[in-house]
Amino acid sequence: MSSLEQMYQQVILDHAKVLHGKGLVEPADGHVVGESHQVNTTCGDDVTLRVEIDESDPENPVVARLSWEGQGCSISQASISVLHDLVAGESVDAGERAGEVFRELMSSRGKGLDDDSEDLLGDATAFTGVSLYPARIKCALLGWAALRDSLVTSGVLTNKEQA
Amino acid sequence: MTTTVGTSHLDHCPTYGALSARELAAVRADFPLLERTVRQGRPLVYLDSAATSQKPTAVLDAEQDFYERRNAAVHRGAHQLAEEATEAFEGARAEVARFVGADVGEIVWTSGATAAINLVAYALSNATLGRGGAVAQRFALAPGDEIVITEAEHHANIVPWQELAARTGATVTYLPVDDEGRIDTSVVDRVITERARVVAFTHASNVTGAITDVAPIVRRAREVGALTVLDACQSVPHLPVDLHELGVDFAAFSGHKMMGPTGVGVLYGRRELLEALPPVTTGGSMIEVVTMTESTYMAPPQRFEAGTQMVAQAVALGAAAQYLGELGMDAIAAHEREMAAELLKIADLPGIRVVGPTDPENRLAVVSFVVEGVHAHDVGQILDDAGIAVRVGHHCAQPLHRRFGIVSTARASAAVYTSAQDVAAFRESLAGVRTFFGVND
Numbered sequence: 001m002s003s004l005e006q007m008y009q010q011v012i013l014d015h016a017k018v019l020h021g022k023g024l025v026e027p028a029d030g031h032v033v034g035e036s037h038q039v040n041t042t043c044g045d046d047v048t049l050r051v052e053i054d055e056s057d058p059e060n061p062v063v064a065r066l067s068w069e070g071q072g073c074s075i076s077q078a079s080i081s082v083l084h085d086l087v088a089g090e091s092v093d094a095g096e097r098a099g100e101v102f103r104e105l106m107s108s109r110g111k112g113l114d115d116d117s118e119d120l121l122g123d124a125t126a127f128t129g130v131s132l133y134p135a136r137i138k139c140a141l142l143g144w145a146a147l148r149d150s151l152v153t154s155g156v157l158t159n160k161e162q163a
Numbered sequence: 164m165t166t167t168v169g170t171s172h173l174d175h176c177p178t179y180g181a182l183s184a185r186e187l188a189a190v191r192a193d194f195p196l197l198e199r200t201v202r203q204g205r206p207l208v209y210l211d212s213a214a215t216s217q218k219p220t221a222v223l224d225a226e227q228d229f230y231e232r233r234n235a236a237v238h239r240g241a242h243q244l245a246e247e248a249t250e251a252f253e254g255a256r257a258e259v260a261r262f263v264g265a266d267v268g269e270i271v272w273t274s275g276a277t278a279a280i281n282l283v284a285y286a287l288s289n290a291t292l293g294r295g296g297a298v299a300q301r302f303a304l305a306p307g308d309e310i311v312i313t314e315a316e317h318h319a320n321i322v323p324w325q326e327l328a329a330r331t332g333a334t335v336t337y338l339p340v341d342d343e344g345r346i347d348t349s350v351v352d353r354v355i356t357e358r359a360r361v362v363a364f365t366h367a368s369n370v371t372g373a374i375t376d377v378a379p380i381v382r383r384a385r386e387v388g389a390l391t392v393l394d395a396c397q398s399v400p401h402l403p404v405d406l407h408e409l410g411v412d413f414a415a416f417s418g419h420k421m422m423g424p425t426g427v428g429v430l431y432g433r434r435e436l437l438e439a440l441p442p443v444t445t446g447g448s449m450i451e452v453v454t455m456t457e458s459t460y461m462a463p464p465q466r467f468e469a470g471t472q473m474v475a476q477a478v479a480l481g482a483a484a485q486y487l488g489e490l491g492m493d494a495i496a497a498h499e500r501e502m503a504a505e506l507l508k509i510a511d512l513p514g515i516r517v518v519g520p521t522d523p524e525n526r527l528a529v530v531s532f533v534v535e536g537v538h539a540h541d542v543g544q545i546l547d548d549a550g551i552a553v554r555v556g557h558h559c560a561q562p563l564h565r566r567f568g569i570v571s572t573a574r575a576s577a578a579v580y581t582s583a584q585d586v587a588a589f590r591e592s593l594a595g596v597r598t599f600f601g602v603n604d
Contacts, residue, residue: 003202004548013601043540043556044570072572074600139540150580 006129021084033156045072049146080143206549213576225482255481264405279415279430295301295441306332344371371519372529423480437463536602
């Protein structure tokens with residue numbers, strides 16, 4: 001497989017064509033909302049990502065819904081679409097953990113991660129090839145940066161967790 | 164390619180206009196970097212010269228030779244090395260001045276074109292604060308004054324003026340561009356009002372490649388007594404430029420886009436203006452007398468060159484100007500016009516839209532384009548895989564992209580060392596992009 005094919009895995013091309021979670025949704029009553037706007041300064045691409053947190057179990061808040069709007073290259077768009085599938089409906093902790101592991105993947109220089117981490121990432125493992133291209137890592141991380149920031153603005157992450 | 168009889172690229176025959184295949188081969192041999200391969204051994208096709216040019220051996224040697232044989236502090240020191248270093252430094256200034264049709268005292272070294280434009284903006288700011296005495300009061304800005312820019316500008320010719328406006332209470336207005344991206348000079352009389360104090364505009368767009376019709380803008384600016392500031396970054400490396408003939412008050416250009424090193428650029432200012440302008444960066448090397456309470460300043464250009472200068476880079480930039488001058492700017496422009504025509508053939512490919520003039524006349528070989536259905540970053544990635552280097556993004560011109568309803572473009576740009584084969588490889592690779600992403604209609 002050429003490095004180009006390694007980068008543009010079918011999973012990525014498929015997601016880039018049919019984007020999951022795109023289109024900002026009005027928050028439901030009773031949900032805590034967090035939102036973040038992130039820009040890739042290289043190209044001007046941007047994303048606005050909104051999370052709705054269900055805190056009915058205060059010990060285990062859940063990302064009840066995740067929606068987004070934005071424009072960008074196939075890598076950034078597919079990455080946000082995959083992020084949506086990984087995080088929406090899951091606990092905040094699980095979303096945070098996925099973000100951490102995805103950032104690790106992006107610094108792996110194409111080597112990928114251990115089996116447990118890749119199991120956790122699922123489709124997002126397809127972005128391994130992107131980590132070979134420093135200029136494109138920012139594209140893949142755009143949505144994940146917005147997720148982190150929106151969890152912070154929602155107030156669901158304490159300062160300790162952010163550290 | 165036309166064929167001329169000649170033994171080297173230096174004796175090209177101007178009547179034929181462009182370079183012969185043999186002359187082009189000789190030019191390419193001057194650029195060691197063009198020999199390298201990229202991405203698993205593919206020959207490099209460098210189509211990003213509008214971002215930065217590659218460097219000929221003559222420039223690399225000039226910088227190395229300076230450090231190996233003549234390095235010393237300039238304008239001081241009572242030893243032979245200092246004399247030789249000063250001679251090389253000032254010789255380069257004279258070379259660059261000749262190259263752009265300026266007097267030697269009108270050339271101020273800066274770290275780059277951005278620094279040059281900021282120097283003008285901050286000098287006007289200082290004049291507004293009363294610095295520079297009565298003679299500098301002609302530069303003072305007041306609330307209600309207007310700074311006119313254009314929609315085609317690079318951020319470096321937008322942001323410094325927005326900041327100057329914020330500091331002085333002046334207002335930024337702008338000349339629009341037409342659907343081909345050319346600055347609309349038919350509205351100069353309306354847009355450049357009696358309140359205009361500065362008109363800052365590009366000589367050639369780094370996005371559309373459109374060459375600006377300078378004369379009507381200068382005419383109108385003079386009529387209302389506004390200073391003209393020309394961004395000549397894209398024109399000086401690719402066209403014959405005579406700043407006196409253009410009649411602008413200030414001009415900025417960078418070294419690294421004209422085959423010189425990074426870290427050096429030029430501010431041109433008409434002598435009488437530089438003489439009246441207060442300094443911006445202050446310190447050593449620009450003063451006459453310093454007491455514990457006040458100082459007096461040297462005449463330009465030294466007044467604007469505080470601190471240790473980028474001497475080796477300036478010397479190498481002089482070598483770059485000499486190199487371009489020996490090739491001949493007419494021959495360079497003619498060759499690049501051919502490359503522009505070759506590049507513009509991409510407009511015939513399905514799903515490719517050129518942003519800028521589609522006629523090779525009055526434009527540079529700088530061609531920005533959109534591939535319908537594929538983001539510029541993805542276009543750049545496919546080309547890169549074939550060894551083809553283009554720029555993707557907003558090219559530091561967000562307002563211009565917004566004017567065309569787009570966020571980013573891919574851009575292919577040529578220089579004198581670009582060959583028709585380079586452009587053919589680019590077109591071939593580009594033709595496969597939409598298939599790769601499955602957006603063929």
